[in-house]
Amino acid sequence: MPGLEDLYREIILDHYRSPRNRGELPTPPALSAEGFNPLCGDEVVLYLNVDADGNVTDVKTGGQGCSISQASTSMMSAAVKGKSITEARQLITAFKALMSIHESKLEGADATAATEEAIAGVRLGDLEALQGVVKFPVRIKCATLAWNTLAQILDESESA
Amino acid sequence: MSIDLAAIRSEFPLLKRQINGKRLVYVDSAATSQKPQSVLDAMDNYYTTQNANVHRGVYTLAEEATSAFESARARTAKFIGAQDPHELVFTRNATESINLVARTWGYQNLRDGDVVVLTEMEHHANIVPWQMLSAERGIVIRWIPITADYRLDLSDLDALLDGASLLAVTSMSNVLGTVNDIEKLVAAARSAGAKVLVDACQSIPHDPVDVVAWGADFVAFSGHKMMGPTGIGALWARRELLEEMPPFLGGGEMIRDVRKDGFTTNDVPWKFEAGTPAIAEAIGLGAAVDWLSAVGMENIASHERALTAYALEQLTSAFGDEITIYGPPTAEGRGSAVSFLFNEIHAHDISQVLDEDGVCVRAGHHCAKPLMRVLGVPATSRASFAIYNTFEDIDALVEALHKAKTFFAR
Structure with a gap:
């Protein structure tokens, strides 16, 4: 039985109480998207400034939700700020792998190997504190909401 | 006519379950009720x-x-x-x-x-x-x-x-x-x-x-x-x-x-x-x-009214300004669904911590998002009672909320 301390690590509560990069950016030029978790009502609003070279120069976040969704949003904003879009995409893949979410359905040793491969070479830093969420399956959606919203912005910007 | 609560509870096999080594305290009957053996x-x-x-x-x-x-x-x-x-x-x-x-x-x-x-x-x-x-x-x-x-x-x-x-x-x-x-x-x-x-x-x-x-x-x-x-x-x-x-x-x-x-x-x-x-x-x-x-619907209504009154009273007296109850403050003209915000802790986090003590409450928007927007809250916790609930269940809810408060104040 995983304990609550596995889920609510100190660093998560710190990001929840003092979220980084809260605010808005003028759109345009900023890219923006809203994410909803229809099961529980968590909301995330993201603003991204991306320069001509494809670097994320600024990130702001809004929305409301549980500690896991809001801490994950805060950590995500800190992790992608200053990164290139390519690096941001690697972070999305690595973070989702950390949450045991893979492009194809994998189980057991294959899933572990795929997780290790996706995470290899990506500096997750504070984000690793969210690893405990995986033991609480219903909360995985809370943790991935901000990342799915980020992916949505990147997809929309590329198709535009 | 009074009811034999112990006999009623014994008809619900699921209520004998333990969650995390604790007695199950099922207070989410507005979402779905448990089922008696006869069903x-x-x-x-x-x-x-x-x-x-x-x-x-x-x-x-x-x-x-x-x-x-x-x-x-x-x-x-x-x-x-x-x-x-x-x-x-x-x-x-x-x-x-x-x-x-x-x-x-x-x-x-x-x-x-x-x-x-x-x-x-x-x-x-x-x-x-x-x-x-x-x-x-x-x-x-x-x-x-x-x-x-x-x-x-x-x-x-x-x-x-x-x-x-x-x-x-x-x-x-x-x-x-x-x-x-x-x-x-x-x-x-x-x-x-x-x-x-x-x-x-x-x-x-x-x-x-x-x-x-x-x-x-x-x-x-x-x-x-x-x-x-x-x-x-x-x-x-x-x-x-x-x-x-x-x-x-x-x-x-x-x-x-x-x-x-x-x-x-x-x-x-x-x-x-x-x-x-x-x-x-x-x-x-x-x-x-x-x-x-x-069992008799009058008996059910009467027991649930008593539970609701006790829950409203206990939650208010234990937590005062730390709890906001969204709903009529007394058991008059209301049913047993008690939605609340507690110490600015998100409903999901409350529900997660309560689960440690085997206490099942609903967290979220309760499929009533227009109402949640009117109330100005993204989500609430909700305890809701049925005929098989006891006053001890409500005491367990209050106790678990005390623990949630301590946990998130660390």
Whole structure:
């Protein structure tokens, strides 16, 4: 039985109480998207400034939700700020792998190997504190909401 | 008459479970109730001794299955005060019942500019079917607002109902616990010439309900919130309305005759029951209303009122300003759903920590997002009680909230 301390690590509560990069950016030029978790009502609003070279120069976040969704949003904003879009995409893949979410359905040793491969070479830093969420399956959606919203912005910007 | 709570609890096998090594404290009956052994046995008995399709065969098994299925309909109809068992249509749940009305009566009677009046405290099940009709048919939706004390604001009721075709209203809010005065609302709707649909999901399991005394036209409810299984619900409607309404889904059972150039429909209620129905679940629902009747709805209402009063009092006295209860502050004119915000801790986090102590509360928007927006909160925690809950369950809830407070204050 995983304990609550596995889920609510100190660093998560710190990001929840003092979220980084809260605010808005003028759109345009900023890219923006809203994410909803229809099961529980968590909301995330993201603003991204991306320069001509494809670097994320600024990130702001809004929305409301549980500690896991809001801490994950805060950590995500800190992790992608200053990164290139390519690096941001690697972070999305690595973070989702950390949450045991893979492009194809994998189980057991294959899933572990795929997780290790996706995470290899990506500096997750504070984000690793969210690893405990995986033991609480219903909360995985809370943790991935901000990342799915980020992916949505990147997809929309590329198709535009 | 008093009830033997220990005996009642012993009839619910699931209540013997432990969660995380703790006694299960199930206070989420507004989401779904637990099931007594008699309901489980009734369904098991059907599958082990009577399983056959209904309304088809002439052999003994088919006869018994049909008889058990139709008997369940008759007992369920009687339980809600219906005069005629054929006014009760079996559906999957209240959501399907309301969609049935929107898709049949609504399509037949509502078009551009026709008005459906809802309230701000409706469940999505009684909002979205009408919004779909609005998008497709151009009907207009008006909203009865709520007051600062979480009741319907009826000050402009006559104006809101003026020219309306339908009032669709919950008899008890699944979030606020507020019990609405259906007879009064029906009277106002009648004066305006509007039909009335009542979402009775939260009333039928907890209070004596008489659909004839209500005077409504349509009443929708789900089996699984009233000690019955999932997958079965019902729509009660006045017979003349059912006769006039076009069929819902097409297929077997709902027809009288089919030729290459068309079909004719079966009698009510089977006209609305295409395909093989949820036979075991209907029989389970029949056993559930038998169980509720044996305990007595007055006894159930009285025990739950005492639990609700105790919960409101304990939560308020233990936590004062640290807790905000969204709903009427006393047990008068309200049911047992108690929604709250606690110490600015998000409802999900509360629910997660309470689960450590085996306490099951609902967290989220309770499928009532328009109401949550009116309240200005993204989510609440909700405890809700049934006949099998005890005062100790409420003490356990309060104790677990103390622990949540300590945990998030670290």
